[in-house]
Amino acid sequence: MSKLMTGSEILLECLVREGVDCIFGYPGGVLLPLYDAMYEHPIRHVLVRHEENAAFAASGYAMATGRTGVCCATSGPGATNLTTGLVNAMMDSVPIVALTGQVHTKLIGSDAFQEADTFGITRAATKHNFLVKSTAELPRVIHEAFYLASTGRPGPVLVDLPKDVLQEGCHYTPVTEIHLPGYKVYSEGHTGQIRRAAQMIWEAERPMVYAGGGIVTSGASEELRRFVELIEAPAVTTLMALGALPSGHPNFISMPGMHGSYAANMGMTHTDLLIAVGTRFDDRVTGRLSAFAPHAKVIHIDIDPAEIGKNRAADLPIVGDARRVLKKLIKVLEELAPYHRERNAPARAAWWDEIRRWQAEHPLEPAVSDTEIKPQHVIAEVDRLSNGEAIVCADVGQHQMWCAQFMRFSHPRLWINSGGLGSMGFGLPAAVGAQFARPDKLVFAVVGDGGFQMSIPELSTITSNGLPIKIVVVNNGYLGMVRQWQTLFYNNRLCAVTLDNFPRAEHLGAAYGLPGRTVESPGDLRPALEEAVKEPGPYLLDVKVSPYENVYPMVPAGGAISEMIFEEPKPVEEPVE
Amino acid sequence: MLQTISLLLENKPGALLRVTGVLSSRGYNIESLTVARTVDPELSRMTIVVDIDPQLRRQVIKQINKLVNVLQAIDVTDTPSVTREMLLMRVRAPRAARAAILKEAEIFGARVVDSSVDGFAIEVTGETEKLDEFINVMRGYGEIEVTRSGVVAVSLESRKPRLSPPVPAGDEAKNNHRVNKGVLN
Numbered sequence: 001m002s003k004l005m006t007g008s009e010i011l012l013e014c015l016v017r018e019g020v021d022c023i024f025g026y027p028g029g030v031l032l033p034l035y036d037a038m039y040e041h042p043i044r045h046v047l048v049r050h051e052e053n054a055a056f057a058a059s060g061y062a063m064a065t066g067r068t069g070v071c072c073a074t075s076g077p078g079a080t081n082l083t084t085g086l087v088n089a090m091m092d093s094v095p096i097v098a099l100t101g102q103v104h105t106k107l108i109g110s111d112a113f114q115e116a117d118t119f120g121i122t123r124a125a126t127k128h129n130f131l132v133k134s135t136a137e138l139p140r141v142i143h144e145a146f147y148l149a150s151t152g153r154p155g156p157v158l159v160d161l162p163k164d165v166l167q168e169g170c171h172y173t174p175v176t177e178i179h180l181p182g183y184k185v186y187s188e189g190h191t192g193q194i195r196r197a198a199q200m201i202w203e204a205e206r207p208m209v210y211a212g213g214g215i216v217t218s219g220a221s222e223e224l225r226r227f228v229e230l231i232e233a234p235a236v237t238t239l240m241a242l243g244a245l246p247s248g249h250p251n252f253i254s255m256p257g258m259h260g261s262y263a264a265n266m267g268m269t270h271t272d273l274l275i276a277v278g279t280r281f282d283d284r285v286t287g288r289l290s291a292f293a294p295h296a297k298v299i300h301i302d303i304d305p306a307e308i309g310k311n312r313a314a315d316l317p318i319v320g321d322a323r324r325v326l327k328k329l330i331k332v333l334e335e336l337a338p339y340h341r342e343r344n345a346p347a348r349a350a351w352w353d354e355i356r357r358w359q360a361e362h363p364l365e366p367a368v369s370d371t372e373i374k375p376q377h378v379i380a381e382v383d384r385l386s387n388g389e390a391i392v393c394a395d396v397g398q399h400q401m402w403c404a405q406f407m408r409f410s411h412p413r414l415w416i417n418s419g420g421l422g423s424m425g426f427g428l429p430a431a432v433g434a435q436f437a438r439p440d441k442l443v444f445a446v447v448g449d450g451g452f453q454m455s456i457p458e459l460s461t462i463t464s465n466g467l468p469i470k471i472v473v474v475n476n477g478y479l480g481m482v483r484q485w486q487t488l489f490y491n492n493r494l495c496a497v498t499l500d501n502f503p504r505a506e507h508l509g510a511a512y513g514l515p516g517r518t519v520e521s522p523g524d525l526r527p528a529l530e531e532a533v534k535e536p537g538p539y540l541l542d543v544k545v546s547p548y549e550n551v552y553p554m555v556p557a558g559g560a561i562s563e564m565i566f567e568e569p570k571p572v573e574e575p576v577e
Numbered sequence: 578m579l580q581t582i583s584l585l586l587e588n589k590p591g592a593l594l595r596v597t598g599v600l601s602s603r604g605y606n607i608e609s610l611t612v613a614r615t616v617d618p619e620l621s622r623m624t625i626v627v628d629i630d631p632q633l634r635r636q637v638i639k640q641i642n643k644l645v646n647v648l649q650a651i652d653v654t655d656t657p658s659v660t661r662e663m664l665l666m667r668v669r670a671p672r673a674a675r676a677a678i679l680k681e682a683e684i685f686g687a688r689v690v691d692s693s694v695d696g697f698a699i700e701v702t703g704e705t706e707k708l709d710e711f712i713n714v715m716r717g718y719g720e721i722e723v724t725r726s727g728v729v730a731v732s733l734e735s736r737k738p739r740l741s742p743p744v745p746a747g748d749e750a751k752n753n754h755r756v757n758k759g760v761l762n
Contacts, residue, residue, distance in 0.1 A: 017747035119591060123598055128645045131590070143746035148645065174747060181740040182587060182648040306639035 002171035007135040008037035010172045011099070011161070014142035015043060017174065020070050022436055023099075024048050024057040028074020029114060030101035033166040046436060046465065049457035051078050053429035055085020055156075056455075058096045060433025062089075063416045064391060064441075066219065068150045069433060072099040076114030079121070079160075084423055086125040086156045091420025092240060093217060095154035097145050098126075102162040105133060118160045127155030132162065135170040144178050152185040153304040154217060187303060189320030189328060197275075197299050197316055198332040202340035204273035204297075205347035207233040210256070210285075213240030213419070214278015214302060216412040220323035224277070225249065227326050230333055232348065234355050236264040238279055239419045243409030247388060253355060254364060257285040258555045259401040262362035265553075265561040267355055268293050277301045278322040281311035282420070291560030301325050362553065362566065364405050373522050375399060375474050375545040379406045381529050382444055382472060390442040391416065391434050395427030395451030398480035401551045403446055425454030428471065432458055435467045442470070442533065449475040449502050449542075459512040462538045470532045471540045475502060476547045484550045488568065489557075505542035516540040578631050579608060581660060582638065583730050584623040585649045585738055588614060592646040596623065599640045605629055609662075609727030620648070624660075624730045649738035657733040663700065663726040664708045669719045670696035678718055685711045 005013070011034065015023075022044045027035045038045050048054045051073040058069030073082045079100040089096045103112040119131040128148050130141045141159055149157040201207060215224050215237070221244050228235045228251045236256045237244050245252045254261035256268050268274065274296040279285075286292040289311060300307075300314035301322060308317040318325055366376035379402045386392065388410035394400040394417040409415050416434055418426040431445035452473050462469055479497040486494050509516020519528045519541060532539035553564040586592050593612060600607055605627050612623040629637055634652060641650040653660075670678050678697060682689060687701035701711055705728060715721050 014747065120594070123591070123594055124602055129591075140746075147744065147746070176746055177743045178746045179741075179743040180645055183645045183741055184642070184739065185741070304643070306636065306643055308639075310636055 002173040004169050005172045006169050007138055007166040008034045010138050010170065011142060012037055012041055012043060014139050018146045022046060023070045023072055024054040024433060025072035026051050026054055026078060028078050028101060030075045030103055030163040033163065048429065048461050051081035052084050053455055053458050055082045055096065055098060056426050056429035057433035059085065059089050059094045060393060060416055060430030061437040062094050062096055064413055064434040064437040068146055069096040071096060074101040075103055076116045079118040080116055083122060083125050086122055086158065088418050088421040088423045089156040090125060090127065093154050093213060095149040096156045097149050098156060098158040100158060100160050102160045104164045105162045122158045126158045129158040131160045132165050135165050135168045138165060139175045140178065143175050144180060147178055148183065186305065186319045187321035187324055189318045189325035193316060193318045194325065194328050195332055197318060197329060198336055200273060200297065200299060200316060201231055201333060202336055205344045206271045206351040207231060207273040207275060208267050208271035209233050209235035210274055210276045210279055211235060211241050211244055212238045212279025214322040215241050215244040218278065218321050218323040220326050221412045223323055223326035223330065227330055230330060234267055238285060239404055242404060242415040243412045246410050247408035253359065255404050257561065259551050261364050262553055262564060263355055263358035265564060266358045269562040271296045273297050275299045280307045286311065287555045287559055287561040366406050370522060372546045373525055373543055375476060375549050376402050376406060377522065378472065378474050378525065378543050378545060379403055381525055382446060383407050385529055385533055390444055391438060392444045392446055393427050393431040393434055395447040396422045396424045397448045397451060398484065398551050399446055399448045399474040424451040427451055428455040428458045431469045432461055432467060435469050445469055445471045447473055448480060449473055449477065449499050450479045463513040467538060468536060469538050473542045474545055475542050476545050478547055505540050509540045514538045514540055519543045578629065579626055580629050580634055580652060580654045581728060581730050582625045583651050583653045583732055584647060586621050586623060587646040588619050588621045589646055595644050595646060596641060600627055611727045611729050624728055626728050648740060651732060651736060653730050653732050658730050659733065660704060660728050660730040661702055662705050662708055662728045663702045665724045666699045666715060667722045668696050668699060668715055674718050681714055
């Protein structure tokens with residue numbers, strides 16, 4: 001049965017069929033037919049204040065739920081503004097579908113008003129992209145876009161929509177089947193390889209689990225917990241996987257890498273079997289590759305075959321979905337357990353002793369002072385109020401690393417940040433997306449004063465939609481992470497990192513219509529945060545923290561992860577301005 | 578090191594851009610690239626010769642195989658395969674040299690496809706090294722102009738591409754394979 005509908009109506013119908021309830025977007029000339037069809041349509045449109053934030057909000061929505069986020073922008077500048085958000089979603093494997101307007105098909109290539117080669121520009125920014133040439137192919141393309149975004153290794157998919165494609169009428173028949181013969185998803189894992197992995201795991205004396213964002217994506221948290229408990233191995237989770245194992249779990253030994261814990265990095269360095277699941281041996285994790293896990297055999301489980309052996313050769317590769325592979329692996333391990341469990345008991349006990357010794361040697365403890373507010377202290381107080389249950393959206397920089405070190409998460413999908421791309425400005429719009437996705441949750445946007453000022457206009461989106469987001473600006477008056485590197489590696493010659501004239505939170509809040517408060521003394525920190533959480537609506541807290549605090553431990557760029565520094569190599573003089 | 582990749586891909590706008598994008602984004606220089614429709618008009622066969630560090634060859638093949646429009650990418654550098662390249666050459670041939678040029682062309686199995694007072698147009702097919710040699714020889718006769726087709730390859734091993742079957746779309750999908758995606762606490 002077919003029905004005569006316009007392209008815009010067909011598009012919205014396909015979105016409804018995909019279960020979309022909310023679009024983050026910004027209208028424009030060529031999208032007018034679509035926005036006309038959205039008038040009084042049940043799908044909610046959230047008007048952000050910049051297209052980049054539409055993509056970030058859609059990512060926040062997707063990361064908080066696992067469902068595909070949708071963003072939309074007009075042709076030309078709208079589409080180019082989206083691009084940073086697309087690359088961000090690509091790097092962190094976040095499922096989003098971006099809909100962009102395009103000039104009339106007859107005008108494409110003529111340098112028409114607000115024309116850009118969106119298809120060409122976003123080719124490298126997306127998992128796949130489409131330019132729709134006729135209304136008839138629209139339903140197939142939309143369903144393919146959602147399928148591609150959400151399956152396999154998820155990622156952003158863009159659909160470029162010329163104005164006439166949205167305008168013209170067409171007989172609509174729902175598409176029930178899509179066929180992408182070249183799109184290969186290997187999710188099951190090779191049975192023989194899984195069996196060999198189980199054997200290697202029981203034979204290891206110093207096993208270590210290295211879990212990444214793939215655990216969160218595939219919903220494998222429960223399997224991960226059972227796995228580490230069964231093999232009684234210490235486990236680290238990467239920046240993208242915080243919460244994949246509850247932070248309070250006895251086997252959890254924090255995050256590895258550049259700002260990871262001493263125990264995690266020493267564990268990675270001394271393990272004899274590294275079991276990597278849903279992770280990609282990022283340079284921020286491995287440090288100098290030649291010195292990374294030098295004594296370890298590597299089992300690498302990942303759904304993306306191109307990640308296997310990309311940075312570190314795998315002794316045993318398994319291509320598959322983390323959840324399905326772990327399930328099967330657990331089953332085989334259990335079968336073999338009676339014969340193997342005790343074989344390396346003394347060595348494994350000694351391994352745990354070592355791990356515990358490293359943990360005790362350099363524990364991750366937030367610095368606190370009576371006279372000034374330490375940034376770590378702010379995170380610790382947010383953590384106290386969250387108690388492992390709130391959604392925390394971070395921006396990029398020092399505060400992000402302190403969050404990763406000190407926030408506890410009892411579940412996955414509570415920690416939302418920009419990991420791979422490290423795009424400043426991500427935190428606030430991501431919180432908008434997360435709060436729309438999870439209206440029941442307490443959402444914190446913990447942001448630096450730099451990143452916050454990149455997305456300040458979203459305060460309008462927050463107040464317009466009554467989103468009760470608690471914004472905590474960890475304000476050191478600097479681009480803190482850049483300042484830290486200038487301090488440590490460029491003789492403290494501070495160049496272009498001072499952020500003067502931060503707007504007064506009380507005034508900024510008043511201007512945008514939300515309560516704002518500046519906190520300057522350690523004694524006021526806790527009451528102020530409690531007041532913010534008690535407030536039924538949004539709240540803006542500007543916390544003035546000590547400006548010269550650095551994130552430690554730190555693995556200097558190019559260093560081995562066992563070569564961490566815990567303080568300034570030499571006394572720091574007053575900054576040279 | 579030069580590597581020859583044979584690709585089967587969907588004949589769709591942008592497919593070529595995606596493949597070359599994988600190579601250019603990693604800074605690899607393409608030595609030659611040929612592409613044309615197969616027996617099935619919806620598919621194209623592409624042969625790429627590219628200069629890649631031997632250790633990264635597998636990685637590049639995997640990255641190309643990830644592209645949605647690519648049905649199969651195989652490395653035919655070291656596997657049983659036949660590669661050929663075609664060359665068209667214009668050579669200036671004064672009367673005195675004409676007989677010698679024709680003799681050389683015959684040795685290389687080349688064909689004269691046009692003849693004029695000024696000279697010949699010659700077509701020759703073969704492996705890359707043979708064409709290089711032909712060019713060297715003909716240079717000795719004076720000014721030449723050359724157009725090469727780039728390498729085409731056919732694998733001598735039968736490797737059927739593994740194609741994904743159709744999947745349900747929209748409402749149907751929700752009840753099937755995609756339900757395990759969202760995990761809410």
